[in-house]
Amino acid sequence: MSIILDHVNYIYGGDTPLAVRALDDICLQIPDGQFIGIIGHTGSGKSTLVQHLNGLLKASSGSIYFNGEDIYDRDYDRKKLRSKVGLVFQYPEHQLFETDVFTDVCFGPKNLGLDKKEVELRAYDALRKVGLPDELFYQSPFDLSGGQKRRAAIAGVLAMKPEVLVLDEPTAGLDPKGREEILQQIRELQKKTGMTVILVSHSMEDVAEYVDRIIVMNRGRVMYDDVPKEVFRHGKELEEVGLAPPQVTYILQELRRRGLQVDTDATTVEEAADVVMRALQYVT
């Protein structure tokens, strides 16, 4: 049970002089239950990549296997694939449209052809999972705050009961607390349900804090694919492609340059504090 991308290429405008290779020979294996971060500068191919995972875009060449089945197979049920791999786009709250939150979340499962009771159960469950309080269920989605709207929109995807949840920049434009709340909820959800979660993000601090594995995209290729600590070791290379390790990594490097014997591997504030404490004790 997993997603396998086997030499996937994607070319925009293939028969025109403006052809762009957006994905270049991608080979990836995504086992069940991982929390993965995909990072890359604007235009590096990360959104193109995730849109392949649920068949929204079809590779120009190469194969994608979902749970062992080739999704480009003639009789493969791609509609079902879309309910298995849930995609939450950037600014998903722009897709809210119903008169109240609950009906909005029902829209997806209703379209799967489930009976009313099951639809409502799923909607209720999804709204609980994203931590939206009951009293908001029957409010207009447009009266909610930015963070609440976004959670309502994520619930709409969760109600499809996906096995894989892909979130494209779920925290863009939210205040720091809102960012933390959403990411913590996603982490809890991931732990509780064992769902595979793929987080596309520009925030290295967020990625460092939450994910088990980072895939770095550059010019349509996978540049690094490793645990956060290992990926962020390549500070210079990341900067060259418009990214950066989390701020704490820079801080530790600066401390080291100035003569404090710290390990510069830490990627979260908590880890950095441990490292500095150790360095201080070593001195005294």
Add this chain to the structure above:
Amino acid sequence: MGIIKAKDVTFEYIRRDEDGNVEGLTTAVDHVSLDIKQGEFIAVLGHNGSGKSTLAKHINAILYPTEGTVWVDGMDTSEEDKLWHIRQTAGMVFQNPDNQIIGQVVEEDVGFGPENIGIPTKEIWERVEESLKIVGMYEFRKHSPNKLSGGQKQRVSIAGVLAMHPKCIVLDEPTAMLDPRGRKEVIRAVRALNDVEGMTVILITHYMEEIIHADRVFVMDKGRIAMEGTPREIFSRVEELKELRLDVPQVTLLAYELQKRGVGLPDGILTAKELAEALLRTENV
């Protein structure tokens, strides 16, 4: 009087349900007074819904106060005949660069504003050149905006405002949609505006590390100014900021964490350099 002055500004709007019946009154800005001097770099923080964007929209007369008065360079924003002048004095840049760019070519886009106020052609071109140089986008003047990265587009938006020769520029979360490099480019351009051009800058953001160079920080909550001070003063109040759904830069947070573990450090450390120096000092004690 400063370039921007607000006295007891309140902004209320009526919430209506679908049928247009009144549901209630929301006070988005609540008795705010402030005085911003020419050349200051002001940062505005606040959680989603704290009223910071609503307040910002008062500065170039997109919104008018329900009560109180806003003056831009001495002009009362509620005086309709001053509207054009006010908007030229205080330009605004928004979050999404794609919503702000209209031209097919970068230089055309930047020239759009001055063209609309009837600037002679020769001067338009001068302004376009000058503005694009300030934001470091001159070499892209013949490009199509579609092909630019987010940070580049946002700098073109800023150039478009600069071409109007404003005295003050308001940026409402200009980096929210950008990758790290784009964020860095935009913030660098904004700082240059302030440092080199002496322009008054009002920067609204959710990224704490972008504002450590500001002269003053306003923190908004429930439509009011909840905290005001230098970045150092503001970031010394870690717990209060967290209660307001905000944060501090990671270096400040690291120093705070170390303080909690018993390391003697001063409050409000803003840079890695300061932290290193302070830590080395504690070691020698």
